Amino acid sequence: MSEPAAELPISDARDRLADVVSRAYYAGRITYVTRRGQRLAAIVPAELAEAIERAEDAADVSAARDALARIDAGDSPVPLADLRDERGL
Numbered sequence: 282m283s284e285p286a287a288e289l290p291i292s293d294a295r296d297r298l299a300d301v302v303s304r305a306y307y308a309g310r311i312t313y314v315t316r317r318g319q320r321l322a323a324i325v326p327a328e329l330a331e332a333i334e335r336a337e338d339a340a341d342v343s344a345a346r347d348a349l350a351r352i353d354a355g356d357s358p359v360p361l362a363d364l365r366d367e368r369g370l
Contacts, residue, residue, distance in 0.1 A: 283309025283326075291316050294324070 287310060294301055294314045304310040305326045313320045352358055 286311040286313065288313045288315050
């Protein structure tokens with residue numbers, strides 16, 4: 282069971298880091314670190330961060346397989362410059 286998420290100003294998070302990390306680990310609490318009321322970062326249980334990384338990795342692998350299948354089917358690869366322009370990068 283996890284505790285509800287909390288918000289904590291960065292100065293308080295610095296002073297209470299050990300407690301914030303313990304609550305993430307033992308109680309599953311997500312703590313958003315804020316500055317002037319704006320969320321800057323989150324301290325989350327490592328299990329959650331690892332699950333997110335695994336999901337992102339799986340999505341990347343799936344996208345790569347789809348792209349390779351399209352190329353194998355005769356589609357032309359998209360040049361990196363075109364992709365950057367399309368994405369506004």
